[in-house]
Amino acid sequence: MQMSDSIEVADPHVAELIAAENQRQGRGIQLIASENYAPVSVMEASGSVFTNKYAEGYPFKRYYEGCDSTDQLEQLAIDRAKALFDVEWANVQPHSGSTANMGVYTALLDHGDTVLGMALDHGGHLTHGSHVNFSGIDYNFVGYSLDPDTERIDMDQVELLAKEHRPKMIVVGYSSYSRRLDYERFRAIADEVEAIMMVDAAHFIGLVAGKAMPNPAQWADIVTCTTHKALRGPRGGLIMGKAEYGQKIDKAVFPGIQGGAIFSQIAGKAVCFHLCAQPEFRAYATQILSNANALAQGLMDGGLRLISGGTDNHLMLGDTRSIDEELTGKRAASTLDEVGITLNRNAIPNDPRKPWITSGIRLGTPSVTSAGMKELEMATVADLIIRTLTEIDNPGTLADVSVATAELMQEFPPYLAGFPGHV
Ligand SMILES: Cc1ncc(COP(=O)(O)O)c(C=O)c1O
Numbered sequence: 001m002q003m004s005d006s007i008e009v010a011d012p013h014v015a016e017l018i019a020a021e022n023q024r025q026g027r028g029i030q031l032i033a034s035e036n037y038a039p040v041s042v043m044e045a046s047g048s049v050f051t052n053k054y055a056e057g058y059p060f061k062r063y064y065e066g067c068d069s070t071d072q073l074e075q076l077a078i079d080r081a082k083a084l085f086d087v088e089w090a091n092v093q094p095h096s097g098s099t100a101n102m103g104v105y106t107a108l109l110d111h112g113d114t115v116l117g118m119a120l121d122h123g124g125h126l127t128h129g130s131h132v133n134f135s136g137i138d139y140n141f142v143g144y145s146l147d148p149d150t151e152r153i154d155m156d157q158v159e160l161l162a163k164e165h166r167p168k169m170i171v172v173g174y175s176s177y178s179r180r181l182d183y184e185r186f187r188a189i190a191d192e193v194e195a196i197m198m199v200d201a202a203h204f205i206g207l208v209a210g211k212a213m214p215n216p217a218q219w220a221d222i223v224t225c226t227t228h229k230a231l232r233g234p235r236g237g238l239i240m241g242k243a244e245y246g247q248k249i250d251k252a253v254f255p256g257i258q259g260g261a262i263f264s265q266i267a268g269k270a271v272c273f274h275l276c277a278q279p280e281f282r283a284y285a286t287q288i289l290s291n292a293n294a295l296a297q298g299l300m301d302g303g304l305r306l307i308s309g310g311t312d313n314h315l316m317l318g319d320t321r322s323i324d325e326e327l328t329g330k331r332a333a334s335t336l337d338e339v340g341i342t343l344n345r346n347a348i349p350n351d352p353r354k355p356w357i358t359s360g361i362r363l364g365t366p367s368v369t370s371a372g373m374k375e376l377e378m379a380t381v382a383d384l385i386i387r388t389l390t391e392i393d394n395p396g397t398l399a400d401v402s403v404a405t406a407e408l409m410q411e412f413p414p415y416l417a418g419f420p421g422h423v
Contacts, residue, residue, distance in 0.1 A: 026413055029381055029405050030371075031343040033315035033364020034175070034203065036232045037371065037414040038268070039275060046234040046268030054260045058250060070263055077266050080273035081240060084209055087217045089246035092269050093253050093261040094237030097202045097226035101127040102134065103239055104222055107252035108196055109168055111138050116158065116167040116195070119143030122349050123177035125200065142167065146177075146349050151308035153177070155185050162193045172220070173200030176346050176362050178296075178311035183219040196245075198222045204313055205238075206230025206366065209276040210285020213313070217241060222249070230288060230314055230366040233272025236265045284369060288314045291365040294375035298382025299363075304389070307348055307360070315364040319348050323389045329358030332389055336361075339388055339398050340405030341381070371412040380408060 007015045025037065038046075050073065056063045059075040074092060081090040094100035109115065115135075118124030122145040126133040129141025142165050147154040162170065170190050172181055183199070190197040199216035205225035207213040217223050222241035227233035239249055254261070275281060289312075296311045305322035320327040329345030336343060347353075348360035368381070384401050391397035 022415070026415065027406060027409055028337075028340040028342050029384075029409060030367035031341060031363045031365070031381075032367070033343075033362050034226075034229045035364075036206075036229060036366045038228070038232060038234060039271075040415065041275070042232070042234055042268045042271050045271045046264050048264050048267055050267045051262075051264035053263050055263060056254065056260050058254070073263060073270060074261070074266055077270035077273065080270060080277070081238060084273050084277055085217055085223070085240055086215060087223070087240040088243035090238065090240035091246070091250055091253055092236075092238055092266050093258060094224075094239060095258060095262060095265070096235065097125075097200075097224065097237045098127050099253075099257060100224040100226075100237030100239045101125075101200060102257055103249055103253040104198055104224055105135065105139060105169075106256050107248040108222075108245065109139055112140060113169070114140045114142060114165050114167045115169045115171060116144060116162055116165065117141050117171035118153070118174055118177070119145045121347050121351065121355075122146045123174040124171075125173070125175040125202070128171050128173070128200070146308075148350070151349060152179050153182070155182055155189075158186070159189050159192075162189045162195065166193050167195050169196045169198055171198050171200060172216070173198075173202065173224075175203060176315065176317055178306070178313055178316050179308055180213075180312045181216070183214065183216055187219040196221045198224065200224050202226040203229055203315065206232060206276070207285050207288065207314060209273075210282045210288075212282070212285035212289050221245060227269050227272055230285070231272060231276060232284075232366070232370060233276075234265045234268030236262070236269055238269065287374065288365050288369045290375055291369050291373065291378050292316065294378035295363065295365060295382050298379045299385060302382060302386030302390075304386065314366055315362060317346055317348055318361045318363065319359060320361060320389070321359050323386075324392075327389065327392070328353060329360045330356070331392070332361050335392055335398070336385065336388055339384070339401040340409070341385060341388070341401075367414075368412075371409075371414045373412055377408065377412070380404075 055067045055070040059071040077092040078090050117128035120130050127135045129136045144158045172186050197220045199220040202225045224239050228235040292311050292314050296316045305319040307317040320332045333345040343363050345358045346360045346362035347358045351359050
């Protein structure tokens with residue numbers, strides 16, 4: 001075996017799986033709200049020789065030799081993140097969104113401390129206090145929820161809970177909530193109870209980068225995020241915010257919870273931040289919102305009830321019972337996948353069904369927008385989804401929809417021929 005062998009020569013089995021995945025991503029309509037198509041330049045960087053480098057520590061303060069390019073790379077990524085999000089301090093080392101959150105909690109909380117976060121079954125993330133996650137095991141999370149009438153965050157409840165429990169930190173952010181966040185009110189509540197305000201912007205940070213949404217860093221002490229969702233970067237995490245917290249969080253990330261950072265991913269992050277600073281990315285972020293709005297409208301017109309009656313961001317949650325009381329999120333999602341429309345089942349607020357089954361589906365527009373689709377195509381996609389759900393027992397309809405999804409995707413190939421693994 002030669003070091004320079006391509007994957008097709010060195011490992012045809014994995015090469016085949018990559019080609020199959022490339023085909024799947026190009027053949028179906030990808031509506032998973034937390035996914036995207038990373039640009040080839042980002043994937044080149046994250047598949048680069050930086051994967052070989054160990055450089056524990058931070059730029060220009062390493063425990064290893066040979067770090068010249070690595071130091072420059074990490075500093076470049078930090079400087080780009082600071083400029084893009086207008087923050088005093090950033091750490092680009094977290095391996096993922098979860099470790100970004102873990103880094104912040106480790107730095108700023110003691111085990112057992114009380115934290116206010118959005119309840120998981122109302123849209124929060126596992127790392128916002130789920131009892132099966134380190135966050136819920138190590139800390140005393142109290143969950144805030146949605147107002148049952150408006151299905152929007154009940155800010156009066158947030159205030160009441162904050163006054164009652166005096167949390168050390170308030171976590172703001174979500175994985176499946178489709179409305180804007182009231183940062184001003186969260187800030188006022190945090191100030192009133194002297195809590196640290198952390199915004200987990202994993203889902204919508206790309207919309208912030210593209211100036212299509214307010215920047216949470218204006219209000220928050222700390223912002224965490226992933227780099228692989230609407231931001232369209234490599235898989236990874238990012239922490240940023242006020243300089244006063246920087247040293248503590250840097251220490252918590254390394255050596256606290258991680259060893260060597262993954263510099264190939266940091267190279268991908270640096271490219272991603274550069275691309276996000278270009279005018280084209282603003283147009284992309286704005287289009288994500290317009291597409292989400294068009295998709296939501298089409299789905300509601302077709303009879304699918306959306307939680308809170310629509311969306312202000314890139315995602316929406318549909319209540320499958322509005323199509324048919326018996327229709328579960330699980331069946332809806334798996335049938336849609338069979339016809340080439342990929343999304344995920346998702347619990348809706350106060351869902352009577354178990355998380356494995358659910359009564360909802362979550363849809364998002366970052367990937368289809370990267371593929372070049374616009375409002376017109378969103379209307380078509382909404383129609384295909386409604387046809388599938390309303391005629392789920394009709395094999396003829398499902399076959400027709402399969403053909404239509406494949407035809408639509410042929411017009412919008414996410415990667416042009418020539419991309420490695422392209423078939
Ligand atoms: C709000 C939020 N925070 C954190 C994460 C965790 O990111 P990762 O899967 O990279 O650990 C996610 C992932 O979906 C998320 O939605």
